[in-house]
Amino acid sequence: MKTKIIKIDKDNIERKKIEEITRAFSDGKLVVIPTETVYGLGANGLDEEACKNIFKAKGRPADNPLILHIAENSQLDELVSEIPELAKKCIDEFWPGPITMIFKRSDKIPNVVTAGLDTVAIRMPSHEIARAILKDCKLPIAAPSANLSGRPSPTAFKHVKEDLDGKVDIIVDGGVTNVGIESTVIDMTSNPPMILRPGGITYEDLKKIIPDVAVDNTTIDASDHAIPKSPGQKYRHYAPIADAYCFTGNLDGVVKEVNKRLKENSDKKVAVLATTETKDDYNGAYIVIDLGSRENMQEIAHNLFDALRKCDEEEVDLIYAEGFDFRGIGAGIMNRLLKACGGKLVLGL
Ligand code: AMP
Ligand code: MG
Numbered sequence: 001m002k003t004k005i006i007k008i009d010k011d012n013i014e015r016k017k018i019e020e021i022t023r024a025f026s027d028g029k030l031v032v033i034p035t036e037t038v039y040g041l042g043a044n045g046l047d048e049e050a051c052k053n054i055f056k057a058k059g060r061p062a063d064n065p066l067i068l069h070i071a072e073n074s075q076l077d078e079l080v081s082e083i084p085e086l087a088k089k090c091i092d093e094f095w096p097g098p099i100t101m102i103f104k105r106s107d108k109i110p111n112v113v114t115a116g117l118d119t120v121a122i123r124m125p126s127h128e129i130a131r132a133i134l135k136d137c138k139l140p141i142a143a144p145s146a147n148l149s150g151r152p153s154p155t156a157f158k159h160v161k162e163d164l165d166g167k168v169d170i171i172v173d174g175g176v177t178n179v180g181i182e183s184t185v186i187d188m189t190s191n192p193p194m195i196l197r198p199g200g201i202t203y204e205d206l207k208k209i210i211p212d213v214a215v216d217n218t219t220i221d222a223s224d225h226a227i228p229k230s231p232g233q234k235y236r237h238y239a240p241i242a243d244a245y246c247f248t249g250n251l252d253g254v255v256k257e258v259n260k261r262l263k264e265n266s267d268k269k270v271a272v273l274a275t276t277e278t279k280d281d282y283n284g285a286y287i288v289i290d291l292g293s294r295e296n297m298q299e300i301a302h303n304l305f306d307a308l309r310k311c312d313e314e315e316v317d318l319i320y321a322e323g324f325d326f327r328g329i330g331a332g333i334m335n336r337l338l339k340a341c342g343g344k345l346v347l348g349l
Pocket of ligand 2: 144145153
């Protein structure tokens, strides 16, 4: 298939480009769109065949359900059978924005979207281009991250092109995404609601609206015995090709431990995912990637997936990643890092 690239400037969105994308969605086509979290591989969420094609293009396992994206609260009515009071509060507070809520589904949604579950995941993105498209097409758009299954999620147009050129009808080039990690997923059908995946809207943000909000503890445990409540979380997502380790503890200890291992593995190509504060401390690494300053965790989230892709490009043998506190967006960063490392956490003392 020949993929058409449509470049859209978020500050000057051209009407005719949006209309072309709306037509493509109505015709059952696959269109990759930028959102504030990561790029999404979209199709009309009420069109069963189109949604099946999402799974084919990504190589996504059929038991991993899709998130439906909407532009207006009123669209919820036909998609869910119930909106709990706490969900209404979260919608008022956080939508449009990087949080996905799980509801009891209506029977309008094809089974392929929910992977046969009786619940459905819904989000209202805030990205200007995504919003313009969703408002115009008035359809719920099913859109998982626009990467091949198992690869880090795409945060830039070039990542999407690497993975999906020739596999989808249209890719919208909207530059780089903002948040850089995928949306927070919260199950509003459980009591109290439970965070299934940490992301842009943090535990601390949610606690202000839901004081007893629960957290699925598999979000910080990527070992084999941990069975997540969210089907997609059980897969070794965000996986770079190289064997990866995450180092935690106080920063001096981390730097010392990483340097010790760099010496022990001097015959290997090792990438170190470091921070601005430490990037000059690693001698003997094949490549040191500066994720950004520890003073600005948003920047680190923004750069993380690009860094993991760079490790693949450089064909390194090993990745040593500095760890972060589980506070704020740090919880989302650590969840992705631990998945990339297959749970291999090393304490630097
Ligand atoms: P992605 O769009 O690729 O970021 O993945 C969507 C995430 O949402 C996956 O981790 C799914 O398992 C999760 N998800 C989607 N629908 C549901 C649902 N009904 N219940 C629990 N998790 C869901
Ligand atoms: Mg994904």
